[in-house]
Amino acid sequence: MTRDALSTTSDGRKIKDAVQVVYGSKFRPTEEDNMKSRSAGGGVSINRNGNNRCRHRRQHALFTLIALAVGVAGAGIAGETKVDVDENSFKCILEMTKVDNVLGDLQSTIAVAQAGRGEYPAGSVVQLIPTEVMIKHEKGYSPVTRDWEFFSVDISKDGSKIHSRGAAEVNNRLGLNCFACHVKAKHEFDFICEQTNGCDPIPVTRPMFTALQRSDPRCKDAPELTDEDKQALSDLAEVVKTLTQKQ
Numbered sequence: 126m127t128r129d130a131l132s133t134t135s136d137g138r139k140i141k142d143a144v145q146v147v148y149g150s151k152f153r154p155t156e157e158d159n160m161k162s163r164s165a166g167g168g169v170s171i172n173r174n175g176n177n178r179c180r181h182r183r184q185h186a187l188f189t190l191i192a193l194a195v196g197v198a199g200a201g202i203a204g205e206t207k208v209d210v211d212e213n214s215f216k217c218i219l220e221m222t223k224v225d226n227v228l229g230d231l232q233s234t235i236a237v238a239q240a241g242r243g244e245y246p247a248g249s250v251v252q253l254i255p256t257e258v259m260i261k262h263e264k265g266y267s268p269v270t271r272d273w274e275f276f277s278v279d280i281s282k283d284g285s286k287i288h289s290r291g292a293a294e295v296n297n298r299l300g301l302n303c304f305a306c307h308v309k310a311k312h313e314f315d316f317i318c319e320q321t322n323g324c325d326p327i328p329v330t331r332p333m334f335t336a337l338q339r340s341d342p343r344c345k346d347a348p349e350l351t352d353e354d355k356q357a358l359s360d361l362a363e364v365v366k367t368l369t370q371k372q
């Protein structure tokens with residue numbers, strides 16, 4: 126991080142730009158970008174802030190809290206309940222930490238999240254970065270992804286729009302394949318990577334996740350970003366820039 130880049134953290138507009146770069150309203154990879162990034166193996170080995178990672182086991186609770194069961198619809202008398210998801214299934218990630226008014230089998234989802242292993246029940250929604258969400262469908266939806274559906278979601282103050290969704294074919298906005306990374310989680314973790322479940326690490330630190338969540342534009346009462354948040358977003362924008370330039 127150069128002095129120049131640091132100085133941008135005190136400039137509100139630049140921070141906003143950084144958020145937009147990360148959330149994609151400024152950066153949207155073309156098909157060509159996608160191809161390039163995939164052939165470059167994703168370039169996810171850069172981890173300038175890697176030392177921050179792995180220490181904060183406690184932060185896993187954060188993820189636990191935002192694992193909830195929603196969107197279970199269908200009139201199952203005794204049969205299969207179909208998981209129905211549309212853009213209304215997604216909302217301000219900070220509100221999702223309050224585990225209230227949720228439909229479905231929330232207790233079972235929380236139980237797996239708290240245990241830190243095991244098979245998530247249908248209807249489970251898991252997210253960490255506001256724009257990337259995994260939702261578990263009913264059995265048979267997609268055996269290869271163990272019935273997870275991956276979502277790349279565009280978010281703005283007006284709400285959520287599904288950018289892409291599906292099973293093994295979905296990429297994130299950097300053109301990297303969700304499934305390819307998450308499938309590396311050991312079997313007992315059911316595609317949940319966290320930091321120690323067997324996936325390759327990504328160059329996103331705890332402070333970056335926190336800052337991304339706190340700057341979710343869908344949140345009505347979004348908290349003021351702290352200096353640490355701003356720094357983290359600025360660092361993240363730098364990481365994203367490096368990753369995309371490298372390709």
Ligand code: HEC
Binds near residue numbers: 188252318327
């Ligand atoms: C380059 C590899 C990679 C790609 C591509 C990727 N992820 Fe992840 N994902 C990870 C890692 C590693 C973590 C754990 C991060 C941490 O806790 O530090 C993670 C965390 C998550 C989490 C929180 C639960 C967990 O597994 O720890 C969700 C939800 C998630 N990713 C969804 C997605 C979706 C949806 C996509 C595609 C739109 C995607 N990811 C693309 C590697 C990846």
